[in-house]
Amino acid sequence: MHELTIYHFMSDKLNLYSDIGNIIALKQRAKKRNIKLNVVEINETEGVTLEECDIFFIGGGSDREQSIATKELSKIKTVLKDAIEDGMPGLTICGGYQFLGTKYITPDGTELEGLGILDFYTESRTDRLTGDIVIESDTFGTIVGFENHGGRTHHNFGTLGHVTVGYGNNDDDKQEGIHYKNLLGTYLHGPILPKNHELTDYLLEKACERKGLPFEPKQLDNTEEEAAKQVIIDRSVKNK
Ligand code: GLN
Numbered sequence: 001m002h003e004l005t006i007y008h009f010m011s012d013k014l015n016l017y018s019d020i021g022n023i024i025a026l027k028q029r030a031k032k033r034n035i036k037l038n039v040v041e042i043n044e045t046e047g048v049t050l051e052e053c054d055i056f057f058i059g060g061g062s063d064r065e066q067s068i069a070t071k072e073l074s075k076i077k078t079v080l081k082d083a084i085e086d087g088m089p090g091l092t093i094c095g096g097y098q099f100l101g102t103k104y105i106t107p108d109g110t111e112l113e114g115l116g117i118l119d120f121y122t123e124s125r126t127d128r129l130t131g132d133i134v135i136e137s138d139t140f141g142t143i144v145g146f147e148n149h150g151g152r153t154h155h156n157f158g159t160l161g162h163v164t165v166g167y168g169n170n171d172d173d174k175q176e177g178i179h180y181k182n183l184l185g186t187y188l189h190g191p192i193l194p195k196n197h198e199l200t201d202y203l204l205e206k207a208c209e210r211k212g213l214p215f216e217p218k219q220l221d222n223t224e225e226e227a228a229k230q231v232i233i234d235r236s237v238k239n240k
Contacts, residue, residue, distance in 0.1 A: 133166030145188025
């Protein structure tokens with residue numbers, strides 16, 4: 001059996017709306033390909049390197065938890081940036097996505113410093129963008145999830161897709177998330193991966209490619225995952 005290792009950063013603080021389900025989905029789909037996914041929870045980052053890491057994951061959190069987590073992660077921001085630039089696959093959700101940027105401005109105007117890994121920022125308001133969300137992606141097809149955020153993000157990097165139901169990055173440009181190299185950032189909780197096997201497989205396949213491991217079979221039976229996705233699509237269309 002082959003092995004991959006995922007670093008789950010700040011698992012004790014950033015786990016809104018069952019973001020942990022993303023780790024479970026990755027583990028399950030890896031197992032179906034005879035790959036054991038080792039999960040390493042990292043809540044203290046002093047001296048951490050990413051040599052043993054094949055994928056990383058950061059979930060979402062409230063503004064408070066997000067600011068504590070950012071301080072901790074800033075100790076390894078250069079290491080993380082270098083890994084992303086080198087093509088390490090990673091998934092970051094909502095708060096975890098926002099603080100990849102340079103700053104997060106809270107509704108009262110306080111500026112929280114981001115990791116500055118990518119050049120964008122997020123401005124938050126008290127009115128929140130919540131509900132089911134459906135996006136169309138050239139790379140991944142239809143992606144569904146649940147969003148609940150005050151932050152509005154604008155950037156010129158590639159996005160995950162175009163919003164057909166819901167909000168995504170902000171109230172106006174109908175774009176959702178970020179897709180930079182093999183890094184995925186998204187406002188979609190849900191958790192996102194169990195309902196969107198395309199993203200799960202993308203992260204695993206990129207990790208295998210990087211490590212020189214086979215990714216077989218490429219296709220799995222996705223009946224259950226597709227059925228779960230369809231529930232959200234149907235509900236979104238009905239409530240639109
Ligand atoms: N605190 C951020 C916001 O409200 C992120 C919330 C989240 O991770 N769901 O925009």
